Amino acid sequence: MTVIRKFLACASVGLAAFGCVTSAHPVSIPFHKRDAHPCPLGSEELHHQHSRRQAGAPALTDLDILQFALTLEHLEAAFYEQGFKKFPPSEFLALGLAQAQIDGLVQIGRTEAAHVTALMAAIAGAGATPVSPCTYDFKFTDAKSMVATAKVLEAVGVSAYLGAAPLVTDKKILSAAASIVTIESRHQTFIRTALREDPVPQAFDAAIGARQIFTLAASFITSCPPGSALPLQAFPSLNIVNAASVKSGSTLTLADTTAFPDGTTFCSFTAGETGTLFTPFSNGSCTVPPGLGGEVYVTITSSNTALTDDKILAGYALNFSSLTDES
CATH class of the missing domain: 1.20.1260.10 (Ferritin, core subunit, four-helix bundle)
Structure with missing residues (x-):
């Protein structure tokens, strides 16, 4: 022991x-x-x-x-x-x-x-x-x-x-x-x-x-009890209305379609094999990239080149389903 x-x-x-x-x-x-x-x-x-x-x-x-x-x-x-x-x-x-x-x-x-x-x-x-x-x-x-x-x-x-x-x-x-x-x-x-x-x-x-x-x-x-809260600030949460059915190549839609401005924000998708991929965010939605599998972490970010804490606007949302390419 x-x-x-x-x-x-x-x-x-x-x-x-x-x-x-x-x-x-x-x-x-x-x-x-x-x-x-x-x-x-x-x-x-x-x-x-x-x-x-x-x-x-x-x-x-x-x-x-x-x-x-x-x-x-x-x-x-x-x-x-x-x-x-x-x-x-x-x-x-x-x-x-x-x-x-x-x-x-x-x-x-x-x-x-x-x-x-x-x-x-x-x-x-x-x-x-x-x-x-x-x-x-x-x-x-x-x-x-x-x-x-x-x-x-x-x-x-x-x-x-x-x-x-x-x-x-x-x-x-x-x-x-x-x-x-x-x-x-x-x-x-x-x-x-x-x-x-x-x-x-x-x-x-x-x-x-x-x-x-x-x-x-x-x-x-x-x-949390007094003295037991972590000194960390969570990102704002994402509410994805079609999270249960979203697949690679389909459209991911947020409940609040006006929460983020068009043209300057992006969706990021992080998975093991693909790394982090970005797609434009517009009209409250974005296209899910092809080739994703397993658990996928999603954020809204102000950059489409690097995913860092200072660029993340909301997330992480975890897609609970395996993502497969649409036929």
């Missing part, structure tokens, strides 16, 4: 590394190497960082990042806990899921709860108080919508890890993070299979930045 706890502590730090960007400009976090510890950021190092912060050091520390990671893990753990309390096994069986698949979903929830436990221990070991869970609205009304939302959450997790991988400077942290992202990917494949969707719809997954990831997470958060 001691070995498992040490592994979870290292994995938690790897997860925390993926919250390193909080604005339009990347922030490099100085992860300190301490060869005497089994994990680069043990509780002793975090305690020192906490003391430096109290003494007026730079606002963003590794402890802040751990708190951000804990906020996300609280959300995921609460999702599975609430879902399985709300919907009995019979509803999942009615979807055509086998008992082994239901057990797999339950195991995914246990994994998220284990991440929460490890993060809370790391933060408490640093002499700080872990952030508390927020109040959530996952908007699921039945077992089918719960499984569909689970697919969204797991896709966001994979994209978050990939988006922050270049920011990780310590090889031990990168290794721990890689060990988590492979599990997140297995979650995603398992859920896509349960939904009878293509389990491997593309050869690559999309890398997404932290503020965009937070925007997706914030859509499930209704309020």
